[in-house]
Amino acid sequence: MQALDILVTNARVIDGTGKDAFMGAVGIKGDKIAFVARGAAGIAEAKTVIDAGGKVVCPGFVDPHAHLELLILHQPRTEAYVAQGITTAVNGNCGHSVTPYGTDRVLEYQYRNGLITQRFRETPTPFRWNSFSEYIAGLAAAGGTAINHGFLLGHGTLRWAVMGGAINRPPNEDERKELKRLVREGLEQGALGMSTGLAYIPSKYADTDEIVELAEVLAEYDATYASHIRYQLGIEAATAEAIEIGRRSGARVQVSHLHMGAPGAYRLIADAVAEGQDVAADTIPRSTGHLVRGDRLVQFIMTMSPEYFDVGVDGVLDAMRTPEGRRLFVHQEPFFTHDPAEVYIVNTGDASLEGRTVADVASARSVSPPDLIFDLLLEKGREVTFWFGKDRQDAAPDFPPDEVIRYPWLSPGTDILMVEDWDPQGWYELMRPGCNVTFMRQARRAGVRLEEVIRRMTSFPAKQFRIRDRGVLEEGKAADVIVFDPDAFAYPAADEIDYSNPYTRATGMDYVIVNGTIVMAEGRQLDALPGRPVTR
Template structure:
């Protein structure tokens, strides 16, 4: 063969080789970050494999043997797990992100994305809703200068944030916008207005519709009303996420309502923080069987959990729904009235399927209720104390103590309630369709947020599962836990470009030692960051680097499929 032909053939072969080269042979490629020598657990549930991960312009650019590649930052992950960033399926950080956008309680757990908006969402908002929530805004020293999701997202993006955030539109919020706090069904015109608000929110980026049917005025909404709103969310590609009407004695009926909404609205359903309380303590298997049957019948229903035996919510949730009619100001009036207080006491002491009675659900009643946070500074000394202790100090009955505490704190108190069994928590966690939530706002041990006393799940949920249920008890395998933390959650929320380590996906990545990662927060000392996260990347930018928080705020607003971009 003549030399010039042989040379031409060699150049052709070389050119073909360049076109088909794997990333490992691209010696001159410049990446932003390369994570070398790690054990890749990609989020799908598959076993780990050895590979390097390269990041460029916020996305995963290559996975493989990248020994010859170059990057501005090289992370040696020898002996460490490299996994997708964790997705918190219910995070509650919409306001605290405006206080401390780094939300260290989240990122030190490995959380890179949060979904929020439980029943009452950050928008839509009007003057009366702001007045009703003024104590909360004042507590966080936040001025609500937005009225729509778009305005809120603009504020959030302008200041920056350490994690990605997506939100539902709350059915409670659209009800409050149209009907205020009235205990009645909407008129046809009012329902139409509510549907229009849901449609507007979906077009502005909401991920779906949410309910929190325990907290007034949400219990005033009937099933048909919720189906009508869910149909709008479904038409815009959203899901329906719910804190069900009951998580105790009437939970089976609440499940049936949830399935009906999913079926008749033709919408995927996510059950927030699945739990068994009240007379259903120890009977999680029955709840799971009911959900499995619904799934087998064609209802796309799944759930999430935070895997603790205590929950946290407003202390006012102990008061029956009828007493909340008209909002907190009316509630305070009723608590001060001897006749209505007597009625409240009777309802709290009487088992009923009509509402979720947390007094009867609490283990050891008053001793099972701990004060979490207060608005009235004069009550700060009671944070962390049990209602039984406060009742003894005040020389009164514990139910009177709850009523009087709410009066003194303008119904702004939060409480931790011990009311679940560990066996139920474990069984829920094992289900293949259960993902993970913290059900708590992002917070910090320092500054304004550090003055509150949160549930330890705020700081510890994800590392606790890795330490307690994966490493120690072996209830879950590490790949399965990571799947629950990432791909499963992304699938539920239709986040098609997150949740898995794969070329082209956004580079939300965690790097940690599976033998040392653990939670530190406790009920007695909750403001403690989890340990073990060596690196956390959000959209390719480290927010934790070498175990330390950076100044970066690379988070993005994640919008639903109906968002038009206008």
Template structure:
């Protein structure tokens, strides 16, 4: 007869044996001493990180590592915290983060405590997404390590940044010499600890690359056991072609490939997640290693040039300004922007484009294009909105929030077994910018709204999608799981109280429900209060080679 033992029960048994036996035969019970620990979380509801229901148990920590999991019995501890009735889980890993900022008073350098993330249970962020990263990576790693931050920080190496460095902003293929230089930059990034190659094929200059160029560079990342993660060329009308291209790049280059912040944009395509996920399933069936990440909102956020056609961006900003100054080219550009307002991120209404950050005029932050037009005394029309967009970009550009998705697709993508959840946000603090709520609420919204309240997925599955799943995707063998030997990045949440407070109208509000958060065994959040501790580290790929150079 075969007896099946639940993994959580097995973990408890193993942990108890480890506590009892250690590395040597157990001493006589009359002379044995209680195990010694630095910190014990007592009596919590333990979500291991695996896609399994929780179990009741204790977590023992020594230094920066988990020492034991389960019913610990007798022990001595420097500190013990009763977490009865609370959910204990691995700290969340945000696999799509923009924690860095060009502004020294923003991002991880502006707010190294990362309170907006800690208060959701996030302990690790992975930067370098959408094809944009520091090149090379090491100086940024050293600067962040010198802070240090409260959270762990890792990165991909960005194809777009490498292309800009080697080829520039022109719409042309690289020469063979340039392609070799790009390969060398990918290799250097991987040797400095990048987790893979990211691309932003909807952004200039990444959009000027053909598929073969990206395959060549992805092959290099694969040689270092890295992955390929892509903001695809299109998430609107050409969504399915873009999904197919992302799959092809992984298949041809021979490495894991990921559709990042997978979404369906624009009314003509709503519901197409069924088709995009079918393409993913078919690829998996033929042996391609495909995965997905998603942020749980029906609005996206990026800069206004997402509504501009690629031809207008050839040559960079100065070339774009020259085109906007030419009447015939401006007319062509206006028509293309109107089209994108209608069928893509404009959601067929200028009111769906909300300005989030306009450095040249902060009074515009939080206003949609219709409101700005009315303020200027203009008629609200798509043509006038297109003209306004060109003027805003010429004045310095703005970030914006685009309301152009529906819940049906969010639910479909979230339910897919290869989907993990990530913020596509960053480290934020109070400011005048009308940032996307995902910066403050992604993980609380996932667990509180979608899993607990709507039951789109079970709570333990939601936790799996932000812990073990991204850890395994990044080949992090000692994070994302509650088991002896793992790094003690741990979140303790009151599941019944978890909720996002952030809104589009008032985004700078921290989420509720996190009680304790530990990074490398050190309490960063204790009984709901930030401790000021900043034990975050640089996390690097398993194929990191820079130290040996």
């Protein structure tokens, strides 16, 4: 018998390995799991006893696709993640990261890619850094985070810094050596791998061979290659490229936010896995698209334009006033590919515009849909928001195909947008804060056992990124533990949610424990910040 800090008893224990559940208890001492027991055997007294009442106790969920690396410097509570039972997030995805070189360089890159606002860029960070290890040390000393965070190196950030901007050419010999040096340095300092954003500037300028050369360094360190794939090729061709990069380099591959409406791409991965290659994917199980306020849309137009990426938003606004600039931006910005009959104008405070589609208002004004968007951007700026993707296929209640969600190497990845608390309505999405709820429901509806669903949300992503001490309920492992009723784990449906509220949260998570400290109790998040940086 041993004195415990926390005892979870009368619980349906699901240990994260995929094995059958059993009734039992989990004991926690300090920041480690002290024991996992069947029945009530071996239970000692504890400072805090949680009677689970037959609810599930399992490892905290591991999110393989997050973008919190800068946001946690100012917003460490990450409520949308805690509410979903996430205790560890893998950040630095889509080619965007906290290195190389210095703080100011990273902030400038993330601003130019539309990930942060000018205000965020100008707000002093709690610490400054010049390397991956300095960022990790600064984060560890800065006062804590609600959950744990691991980090990837971002190819886009690396390439932009090394090559001096958004340069559309292969790196020269010196640049190639510096890129490889920085990847190796970051891995030695604890990065979990490297990500690419092959649909974004400047990663899109890298050919397959350039990525393979860097992925070979990843393979040396048993690190993961995670890719926002080159969607401009088509989903299947882009997925095939990611698989090829893994095959040629020997690196483990994580295909990021792979759309479940593309079963052919999933079959390519299934074939590669059957041949012995280490490939997995994460997905956003349901989305109603992005809500983008006018000033942020101008920033995104800059982000996607090679001519204006390094010029700035003032240059974009000037170009918008010319026919030539408008034609250029329509060709470059993916938001303009949306059907204007499915793009809604919201958050305007103007009854003549609110809730109407771009197609409808454009027709009434006798202008083209793109010209209407440009006109509203110039007329209203921050006083208009465009809702792209409200009627997406994956918002439908019968989505996705059972074939796809049954693949054992598929996990949910939240990819929650970087909502800045001082400006929450600038850029947000409605369904991703319920990602884990939706994935669990979809998988169970398709006949996937709950134990298997939880394996794919815990030990599997932990293994994929070589996070070795988390994702399983086992003596000696980190005490990241959650208690919840899967049937009560809930999030509003697409047709129920308030589109004006960026802060909708999942409900039904009873307890969240991070490193042996209770972060959520009886469904209410506490002030504790016990999270730590997770390194290789």
